[in-house]
Amino acid sequence: MTASAVSAAGKATAVPKTAAGRASRARRTAVAWLFLAPFALVFLVYTAIPTVAALALSLTDIRGADLRTPFAVDFTGVENYLRLFQDETFVRDILNTALFVAVGVPLTMGIGFTLALALNSGISRLRGVLRTVFFAPVVTNVVAVALIWQYAFHVDGTVNKLLGAVGFAGPNWLDDPNLAMPVVILLGVWRNFGIAMVLFLAGLQAVPRDVYEAAALDGAGRWRQLRYITLPLLLPTTLMVSVLLTVFYLQVFDEPYLLTGGGPLGSTESVALYTYRQFGAGEFGMSSAASFVTLALVTVVSVVQFRMLRSRT
């Protein structure tokens, strides 16, 4: 029997008609679930149950002290959500997170896209080295890098020393409510532009060379080629990268937590930091409600952006 005949026979049993066929299908299902069991267990314990439980907690007044008796808490309906949106600090944190997304996403994509274009423009020397350097920040540890940032943006630090050398009096970056956010966003952008660059590079390399050659023959210059060929063909990549980064930045925690702790005066506190602060204060119900607002935002962004992607391709 040839291999293809065997796989054809295998497909035929996928719709079992006989008792023996059903038994073999049941056996194969059991074996497959054995393969899946360890993953399924971790998924149930650490994703499925926590998600459902978080929704349940967000509808109760559970606090840290109730952990041992989780069923003794009161059901309070949407009260936590109402309290959230009446809490000025939560509204402020939503706006901070929105600012992080609104500035961080275009900046990260812009840098990643420009570098990808440059690396894809036919240069050969140093290409590998440059790509390595631009990608290196992606693999760095955020705690370590945040310390370097604090050291460099200290009021007497290296950044201000460099600014001083060209005649500017450097400010106290991380203690200034107007300047702390840009420094925090800069750390996020530095750690993520490499991801955007690699994804754009993959997109660019999928564009066939002869499309450009044909355009050049028709007299289209570099800018027109970029505008009318590269950008439209990269639209799926662009949407994918924008969804990805939006989802990252909507959940931003590490950068503000480590650099400023959300300060000064809450000017860098994100929704994720609010969630963590409520958790730390033992307000598990409020914390879960805040985390569900993040989940809702992430879901809406993903669905809307993927709809856009599907309608255009």
Next chain:
Amino acid sequence: MSRTARPVMYAALVLCALLTMLPFAWGVSGSLRSLDEIRSDPGALLPHHLTLGNFTRLFETQGFGRFVVNSVVVALIVVAGNILAASAAGYALAKLDFAGRRLAFGAVMAAMMVPFTAVFVTQFVITVDLGLADTLAGIALPGAALPLSVFIMRQYALSVPDELLEAARIDGAGEFRIFFGIFLPLAGPAVATITIMSFLNSWNNFIWPLVVAQSMATYTLPVGLAATSQAAAHVTDYGLLLAGAIVVMLPVLVLFLFLQRYFVQGVAGTGLR
């Protein structure tokens, strides 16, 4: 590209590369400066006198040896779990025909999308209930079968021809022998990507170990470094902290230099890290 444009392009790219590297240079330079020197001239670009004193202080007085061991143990559990559990799941999703396959694949996709901030509170409650709070197992387990790894292995397994596995089935080999004896040896590149991605994930993880670890005995490197930083804040002992930063970053950067193909594939294939 024209003759004049090319040098301009190179110059711009090299300048960008230097700017990207600047934080690394600050970190290395600061880690080699003594406390006194940093106090008297905090903003100097280069050390006046090189010293390794910060590194020895880390291990002698700050307990970094313990944190290194903890980080390695957690990473080993995570990597082993991903190679076995996630590979098996990815293989089953791609190569076995069974009831509930669509449901299982949906679970993998959903698990990749649920934001960590949405579940860490209840994950922590469950960890406490399981008696795993303040243990290395409690830190490692949620990452021991990453949906990302399952996805990577599933995509790879789809490219392995069915005929190979069917031939073994005809010869009477059991499904587990086919997986371990035939499929896994063929899946080297996917196993390498999963190893790298799950190691990176575990080594750099911060907020989850921060929540679970409650004593120095279970601190991983990033948590230990953050704790050292809080304790040292009043003396701004940057030399010590930057030495810690280098210790945390160096293993991953060295791995990255040698295995960057897998890092890039892992990140580019899924957009996650």
